[in-house]
Amino acid sequence: MKQVFAGIDLGTSSVKVDIVDAQGRLLAEHSAGYSTSSPEIGWAEQNPEEWWQAVWTSLCSCVTHLRTVEDSFDLRGIGVTGQMHSSVLLGADGNPLGPAIVWMDARARELMPEIEDTLQRTKLHSVLKNTPAPGLTLGPLVWMRRHRPEMLDSAAQLLIAKDYIRYRLTGELATDITDASGTLMLDMNKREWCSELCETFDLPPQILPEIKLPSEVAGVLHSELSAELGLAEAPVVAIGCSDQAAAAIGAGVLKPGLMQLMLGTGAQVMTPLSSGEVMPPRSLNMFCLHALWCLQGSIQNAGSALNWVRSTFRADWDEVMQAATERPAGPLFLPYLTGERAPIMDEQASGAFLGVRYGAGREHMLFAVIEGVVHGICDAVEEIDRVVQLPTQTRGAGQEPPLQAGGGEIRCGGGGAGQDAYVQLLADYLGRPLSVLDRSGSTALGAAMLGAVAAGVYSDLGSAGAEMGLKVGKVLEPNVKQASKAADRRSEFRFRRDHNLETERKLRGRAASCNEDMLTSGPPPDASATTT
Incomplete structure (x- = not known):
């Protein structure tokens, strides 16, 4: 009987379930989507029940398909992975207290300077190893302490996205070391929750799940779920890991x-x-x-910028890739259509064509965009x-670099x-x-x-x-024939990127200063008023 294994990947907009054999050959796959709501500007929420329905529909579909192509099989194990940082709070009854807050949520943006200053002052940043960002799990929890304290106080458990799915599969409440790392609440030196951080921000430490290794056994699939799949024996379910860690494992x-x-x-x-x-x-x-x-x-x-240029210029993939092959000399493109993270870390940065001259045609603009995407990846x-x-202070004399x-x-x-x-x-x-x-x-x-x-x-x-x-x-x-040209384009891109970003930041600072002056100077005098 063929041994098979299911992998569940809970992405930002859809879940993908694969069933593979012991050699990694793909036997069945299915995807299903779910919605993201934004009840306030900058918020991003998802319904955990929609996650579960999409997962279960996809897993059932894969097993059904497998029965049409395999005479017999034994589903031995299931692993789960998913979007990092996205979290859901459970009440004492084990049900979600509200929607999941997704990694792209920005409600905690206003708290970032305060959080970062606090982590620097307490020196906690040195053990957390990551920079505060609105979507990292800590941010929404601090926001909740300020704005929804009753919800936080009634929470019995915090789970990251994939942990909620595993909980529905097995009843196991836990997380793994990779997703714990992405919360900005893990002491990465000790590999345990940072109790001092919870005290500093008045967060309940008891809601943080036990941390386990990704390949540890969480339990077996609930008997009623196994029966619904028509399985003679319940498969084991692994603790799982974050999506980036799972990609590294698969690759x-x-x-x-x-x-x-x-x-x-x-x-x-x-x-x-x-x-x-x-x-x-x-x-x-x-x-x-x-x-x-x-x-x-x-x-x-990356792909989002390529999709933008395809839509804007009504181009198909073949045209974009032809431009990437022919590489017509022309303008440069800064690909920061939605701001950028690595390496410039500027959410307000914007995209721009630079150096456009008369005679630049469609093919030049298509190439500029895919080249700009490549520049951004090279930068990272x-x-x-x-x-x-970089040299480190902790490395002993004569010790080989471990990195x-x-x-x-x-x-x-x-x-x-x-x-x-x-x-x-x-x-x-x-x-x-x-x-x-x-x-x-x-x-x-x-x-x-x-x-x-x-x-x-x-x-x-x-x-x-x-x-x-x-x-x-x-x-x-x-x-090698492209080496000199590529080096020249990289050099020009870096120069124009740095100059443009500096100019943008100055303009933003000037605009903010003008707005502040308008707010503090009061209303303009009433021109109709007279004095005696």
């Missing part, structure tokens, strides 16, 4: 010296480190995965390399990795070969691999990865 990026580049709506760059001695700058973040520390840069504008890769290679990056293998996945012209442009501008994975879907696969380890089919993630993990399908080498 085999689990040792220092490797780098993962995922090309999707945004882009993610991540490299594992053997030591947590690095203190990430504002533009990067860090999470723990087993014995590793993973340094990550998030780029907001170079920032990670810069941070990893490795810069020149190591980059494994490239995600939907964008299927476009050779896009990846080749990246390889040329980075000046480094890119190892393209043989298929997309490393995140759900990574979750399924956790299920296989939890089921005891494999002893650890290394052995599971050797059999189930994605393989490198091809390697795109940088074109």
Whole structure:
């Protein structure tokens, strides 16, 4: 009987469920979406029940399909992964007290200066290893303490998105080390919840879940759910991990010296480190995965910018990729259509075409945008390399640096990795070969691999990865004939980027100052008034 494993990936807008065999071959897949509501400007909420219905519909669909292609199978294990930072509070009855607050929610933005100042003053930033941001779990909790204290006081448990799904599957209340890292509440040196932080912000420590390893057994699938799936025996369910950690597991990026580049709506760059001695700058973040520390840069504008230029210029993918192949010389493009995280960390930055001259045509604008996206990704890769290679005060004389990056293998996945012209442009501008994975879907696969380890089919993630993990399908080498031109374009982009961002920030500061003057100066005098 064929042993199979399910991986559940709870994304920002939809869930994807894959069922694979013990060699990682895809046997069934299904996706289902759910909505995001915004009851106030800047808020982003989702209904946990919609999550669950989408997950269960997809899992049932996969099992039903599997019965049409396999004579018999044994669903041995299930793994879960999902969007980081998004959280839901449960009451004493185990039900959500309200909607989940999603990672893109900005209601805590006004609290960020205060939170950051507090973390600096108390020196807690040195153990949290990440910079405060509105969407990180701490922000909404502090906001709730200020604005919805009764809800926070009645909470019995805090769960991250994928933890809620596992709770519905098994009843297990817990989280894992990767999602705990993304809350801005974990002491990453001790790998435990930071009690001093809870005291500082008056947060109830008892709602924080127990922290476990991703491949630990959470329990078995509820008997009634197993019966609904028509399974003779309930599969085990792994604790699971965050989406970025699951992608790394599926892609085999689990040792220092490797780098993962995922090309999707945004882009993610991540490299594992053997030591947590690095203190990430504002533009990067860090999470723990087993014995590793993973340094990550998030780029907001990748596939989203390409979709924008396609829509604006009514171009299809072939036209964009043809421009990426032909590379007509022309204007540069700053791709910051929704602000940007790594490496500029400026949510108010805006996109711009720079250096447009008479004669610039459609093909020049298409190329400028995909080139701008590539520049943004290169910036993040170079920032990670810069941070990893910094000397540290804690390293002893003659001790070998425990951190490795810069020149190591980059494994490239995600939907964008299927476009050779896009990846080749990246390889040329980075000046480094890119190892393209043989298929997309490393995140759900990574979750399924956790299920296989939890089921005891494999002893650890290394052995599971050797059999189930994605393989490198091809390697795109940088074109030496393009090296000089690529270097020149990178240099010009950096210069124009820095100058434009500086100008934008000055203008924003001037506008804020003018608005403040108008508020403090009072209303203009009444011209009709007379004096005697």
